[in-house]
Amino acid sequence: MHIVVCIKQVPETRDVAMDPDKGVLRRSEAAGKLNPFDLYAVEAAVGIKEKLTGRVTAITMGPPQAEQVIRESFLMGTDEGVLLSDPAFAGADTLATAFTLARGISLLDRPDLIICGIQTTDGDTGQVGPGIAEFLGLPHASYVRSIREITREGLLVEQDLGDRIAIVSLPYPCLITVGKGIGQPRLPSFRRLLATKDFPVVTWGSKELGFGDEVYFGLDGSPTQVERIFPPKIEREQIIFEDGDLARQLYQKLVELKFVG
Amino acid sequence: MWGDGLAHLTIDRNRCNRCGLCLAACPFDALKMEKEIIVGDDCRLCRICIKECPQGAIAIRGRLEDRGNxxxxxxxxxxxxxxxxxxxxxxxxxxxxxxxxxxxxxxxxxxxxxxxxxxxxxxxxxxxxxxxxxxxxxxxxxxxxxxxxxxxxxxxxxxxxxxxxxxxxxxxxxxxxxxxxxxxxxxxxxxxxxxxxxxxxxxxxxxxxxxxxxxxxxxxxxxxxxxxxxxxxxxxxxxxxxxxxxxxxxxxxxxxxASSIQVLEVLPKAQEESITDAKVIIAGGRGLKRKQDMDLLRALAHSLGGQIASTRPLVEMGWVEHNRQIGLSGRTVRPQLLIACGISGAVQFAAGISSCETIIAINKDRRAPIFDVAHYGFVGDLYEIIPRLLTHLGKGGRINAL
CATH class of the missing domain: 3.40.50.620 (HUPs)
Structure with a gap:
């Protein structure tokens, strides 16, 4: 059983800077951490490996320092790591990101299962997982909240569809995106810190991935362009009450607005 | 198929009966009839052959076309x-x-x-x-x-x-x-x-x-x-x-x-009163001192026919269920009335209330950003204002049906 888990380094906080010329986010300034939703993806992958035996490859796209999240995943039980890193990959939208990851995955031993977090905490789109599945021509199920059965042929999962739950079976190879319901992610094992110290992380750039005639890397390969980034602003008329009997004034306001009468 | 997503024009061999209509239709002479139909480099992905094919055998899994036109x-x-x-x-x-x-x-x-x-x-x-x-x-x-x-x-x-x-x-x-x-x-x-x-x-x-x-x-x-x-x-x-x-x-x-996925069952999720459907929401923030003070908000919600909700910290402390969290990592709400009680109004929270028709804020701190988003701001202590408001509401009697 070969499982690939797609992970991402996201900023430690959501306070971010932007590149005013390119209109893209400056990622290098903020310290990074593993996307919180990816902890569940790693947990699911390692959990399945333990049940069926096999190995887990963690893959990420990002700047060289994104190797850190691969190392972090080693501490949770992944076995191999691939970092897709090249200045040409920078500024990728979700299509270009999905393409690049799909390319990287297509160079690995063919996986039975690919697992992604439901979304990241920086982009919040949740689009990359389904995009990878499409580039690779695999069935996928998003928003998997629990895995009911794991067999050698496929998975039986519960999908959270908002107001309802769908119980669906998928044959391998397939892709799922997972969130909180999957179970508490294991803590990094410090025993593994020593054991994985010499685990190699393979780095591939556009030279390794840029074969064939259909290539979408980075800003140039992205159909969407960020025109500008701006802080949210709210323009509204406002009345501030500071003096007098505030409770009475509030009550009168509710009457005036016809919420009570 | 593996890697199929990276291909372009595809011809389903099982459906194709080699009638040749696509060859005749192709304005670019891009198709060749050999043992099967071969797509040449001249293909411009114009889709004319797709429409022409009586067998529905031709499909496009296209490259990033320059949809220039x-x-x-x-x-x-x-x-x-x-x-x-x-x-x-x-x-x-x-x-x-x-x-x-x-x-x-x-x-x-x-x-x-x-x-x-x-x-x-x-x-x-x-x-x-x-x-x-x-x-x-x-x-x-x-x-x-x-x-x-x-x-x-x-x-x-x-x-x-x-x-x-x-x-x-x-x-x-x-x-x-x-x-x-x-x-x-x-x-x-x-x-x-x-x-x-x-x-x-x-x-x-x-x-x-x-x-x-x-x-x-x-x-x-x-x-x-x-x-x-x-x-x-x-x-x-x-x-x-x-x-x-x-x-x-x-x-x-x-x-x-065709699909390789089987849907075995679809179950309704346990019914929960959803704050996303509420017409009136009373939301609490860190201005509340103790878990039981949420009862004050519940009483206000009850007398206005609304539901309670909160910011993220209160959910993290376990004072409020997570499905009642408003904001970026919670839910977006659009009630007719939202009363924010002791909420500072961080952008993460403000993002979830931008569609509310009327926002009333109660906060001790005149500089709290919640007053930038509220229509009506009351600068005062919620522990003084809400109990007295409840008394007024008690006397006022009737709540307008929404």
């Missing part, structure tokens, strides 16, 4: 969402916004409806001012399964050639739209909260990112259609009226309808 793509297509015969309300919001966008450029607005036994729903959708409804009605579409739904959306785009495709940012929409966008090799913007159209038809898509700390304005400059998922409860729904459009059946091949 943007005028080929016109109007707005809304992807309807349906479950068990009921249209998801976000559909009407998309139609409302889609109609505005189409009207701005004098173009058509239509809808794609996929599922099984949905003829009457398709007719009903027409009453919302649509020019057309593509109806793909087949037992294989009874449940949402990603492969046939993606094929259906891609086929509808091929037929209708819309400039803009709007999909609800629901779990299903957020699974379907990115897959379809990759198949169509076009751009998709997630979770839009504002959409405008430029005179040249370019869609200006605005969405929150980084938990609402940043708004991003995004365009899909060279590719069509321009796809966006749109947050539920942000746009104003369309209103029903007389229908003028027509229902157009959309038929898929067995290959397009």
């Amino acid at each position: 943007r005028s080929l793509y016109q109007g707005v297509m809304v992807v309807a969402e349906e479950f068990a015969g009921t249209i998801h309300p976000v559909t009407y919001e998309l139609i409302g916004k889609g109609s505005q966008l189409a009207a701005a450029s004098g173009q058509e607005v239509g809808c794609l409806l996929m599922g099984h036994n949905l003829r009457s729903q398709a007719e009903e959708l027409l009453t919302y001012g649509l020019d057309w409804v593509y109806l793909c009605d087949h037992p294989a579409l009874a449940h949402f399964r990603i492969e046939p739904y993606t094929a259906c959306l891609a086929a509808a785009v091929d037929r209708a050639k819309p400039s803009t495709v709007l999909v609800g940012a629901t779990p299903i929409g957020r699974s379907l739209a990115p897959r379809a966008a990759v198949r169509l090799r076009t751009g998709l913007t997630a979770d839009c909260t504002m959409l405008e159209v430029r005179p040249d038809g370019e869609l200006v898509q605005i969405r929150p990112a980084f938990g609402g700390n940043i708004m991003a304005q995004i365009v899909t400059r060279h590719h069509r259609p321009q796809m966006a998922t749109v947050r539920y409860r942000v746009m104003d729904p369309a209103k029903a009226g007389p229908s003028r459009g027509r229902v157009i059946p959309l038929r898929l091949t067995e290959t397009q309808l």
